[in-house]
Amino acid sequence: MPTARVSSAVMTHPVRRAQAEELCARLGLGGLALDPAPDDSPSALRTALVAWSRVAEGATHQLMIQDDVDAPADLLDLVAHCADRFPGEALAFYTNWHARNGAAARLAALAGAGWVRAVPEEFAPTLAITLPVAMAADFRRYALESGERHDDEVMAAFLRRDGRRSALLAVPTVTEHMGTSSINGHAAQGVRRAVCPAGAEDARPALYEGWVLEELDWLPYMRYGEGFVRLPGQDATPRARDHFGWREALPHTGLTEELIEDAMRAGRPGPAAREVGDLYGESFADEFWIHCLMLGRQAREAALRCAPPGADPAGTPAGERLRAAAVSTVGIAGLPPERRPDVGQAHTELLSAYAWTAIRCGESLPERDPADRR
Structure with missing residues (x-):
C-alpha cells in the first residue's frame, strides 16, 4: 500500500465534457477542471490552473490528466507508488513519440532504464503529470504571472528556474493520447501517440525499480x-x-x-x-x-x-x-x-x-x- 495520497483532476473544455466525465468515472479520478472561460481564446494554462487548484484535503500529490487520453484502471495506484519512490519530483506519465523528450525516453528504454530526466529546453509533457502539492501551489503562483497560454511551456520554465531540474519521464508509457484534434492548436502535429506504449503489468517493474537515466550527453x-x-x-x-x-x-x-x-x-x-x-x-x-x-x-x-x-x-x-x-x-x-x-x-x-x-x-x-x- 503506497503512503503517497494522490488527488486528481481531469482538465477539460465544455465541448469535451462527456468524454472527460467518462474518463473520470472509469479511472476513479477526483473530478473535472473545466475551462473557466470557454468562449475566450484557447488557453491550456487557464484550465490547468483550475486543475492544479483542485487538491483534495490530506493529499500529498496532485495528478493532472487531460481529457483526451486512455489509461489503465489502476492508474492512481501506479502513480501513488511512483510518488512514494520520488516524493519531491515532477513525474510525467506520457511523452510524445516525436518530441526530443520522446527521443530521450526511447533511448532510455533501449538502455534498460525505467525513468529519464527530461531535456529542460523543451516543453514539459503535461498530458498526465503529477506534482507534490507544495510544488503544485508554487506552480500556480508562478503561472498566474505568465502571459503564455501553453501550460506545458510554463511548466518547463517553472521546473528549470533557479537551477531546478526538469521532470522525470516515465519510460514505459501507460497513458495514451487519443485522436488528433486539439483545442489548443496542436492538430497540425498530426497523430501524436506515446513513445513507449506499455500495459501496467510491464510498466510497474520498470517504474518501481528501474534505474534513472539522469545524464543524456548527446x-x-x-x-x-x-x-x-x-x-x-x-x-x-x-x-x-x-x-x-x-x-x-x-x-x-x-x-x-x-x-x-x-x-x-x-x-x-x-x-x-x-x-x-x-x-x-x-x-x-x-x-x-x-x-x-x-x-x-x-x-x-x-x-x-x-x-x-x-x-x-x-x-x-x-x-x-x-x-x-x-x-x-x-x-x-x-x-x-x-x-x-x-x-x-x-x-x-x-x-x-x-x-x-x-x-x-x-x-x-x-x-x-x-x-x-x-
Missing part, C-alpha cells in the same frame, strides 16, 4: 523525416532550441561520416532499404537508418555509463517488450505529420525491423573514448 532525434542531434549542454546556450543536423553535430558524438558510411555498407539490408525508400523516399530511408544507428550507439553508451553494474538492457521478458515497444514507434514518429495516417501495421513492422538492423549495428560500434566526450 541525443539523436528525428523531425519531419530528417535526423538531428541535441548537443551536450545545449539547454545552457543561446541556441537551446535550435535543431542541429546530424552531420553538423558529428564532432560532438565521437562518430565520423566514414564510420557511419562503413556501418551502412556493412549492416544496412538492401531489400528493406529499397522498400522503405519506395514508400517514404530514399532520403528518409537513409536519414532514418542513420538516426537509429546513432540511437543504438547512444543507448549502449548510456547503459555503460549509468546503469547499475551487471544490468542487462533487456533483462526480463517485460524489459524486452518495452524495448520493442519503443522501437515500434520510431519509424512513424520520424515521418512528417501528413504521412503518419498512412502507416498501417505492415509498414509499422517493416520500419521496426529496419530500425532494429541499425540499432544493433550502432550497439556494436567501437566504444567511444571517454576523453572524447565533450
Whole structure:
C-alpha cells in the first residue's frame, strides 16, 4: 500500500465534457477542471490552473490528466507508488513519440532504464503529470504571472528556474493520447501517440525499480523525416532550441561520416532499404537508418555509463517488450505529420525491423573514448 495520497483532476473544455466525465468515472479520478472561460481564446494554462487548484484535503500529490487520453484502471495506484519512490519530483506519465523528450525516453528504454530526466529546453509533457502539492501551489503562483497560454511551456520554465531540474519521464508509457484534434492548436502535429506504449503489468517493474537515466550527453532525434542531434549542454546556450543536423553535430558524438558510411555498407539490408525508400523516399530511408544507428550507439553508451553494474538492457521478458515497444514507434514518429495516417501495421513492422538492423549495428560500434566526450 503506497503512503503517497494522490488527488486528481481531469482538465477539460465544455465541448469535451462527456468524454472527460467518462474518463473520470472509469479511472476513479477526483473530478473535472473545466475551462473557466470557454468562449475566450484557447488557453491550456487557464484550465490547468483550475486543475492544479483542485487538491483534495490530506493529499500529498496532485495528478493532472487531460481529457483526451486512455489509461489503465489502476492508474492512481501506479502513480501513488511512483510518488512514494520520488516524493519531491515532477513525474510525467506520457511523452510524445516525436518530441526530443520522446527521443530521450526511447533511448532510455533501449538502455534498460525505467525513468529519464527530461531535456529542460523543451516543453514539459503535461498530458498526465503529477506534482507534490507544495510544488503544485508554487506552480500556480508562478503561472498566474505568465502571459503564455501553453501550460506545458510554463511548466518547463517553472521546473528549470533557479537551477531546478526538469521532470522525470516515465519510460514505459501507460497513458495514451487519443485522436488528433486539439483545442489548443496542436492538430497540425498530426497523430501524436506515446513513445513507449506499455500495459501496467510491464510498466510497474520498470517504474518501481528501474534505474534513472539522469545524464543524456548527446541525443539523436528525428523531425519531419530528417535526423538531428541535441548537443551536450545545449539547454545552457543561446541556441537551446535550435535543431542541429546530424552531420553538423558529428564532432560532438565521437562518430565520423566514414564510420557511419562503413556501418551502412556493412549492416544496412538492401531489400528493406529499397522498400522503405519506395514508400517514404530514399532520403528518409537513409536519414532514418542513420538516426537509429546513432540511437543504438547512444543507448549502449548510456547503459555503460549509468546503469547499475551487471544490468542487462533487456533483462526480463517485460524489459524486452518495452524495448520493442519503443522501437515500434520510431519509424512513424520520424515521418512528417501528413504521412503518419498512412502507416498501417505492415509498414509499422517493416520500419521496426529496419530500425532494429541499425540499432544493433550502432550497439556494436567501437566504444567511444571517454576523453572524447565533450
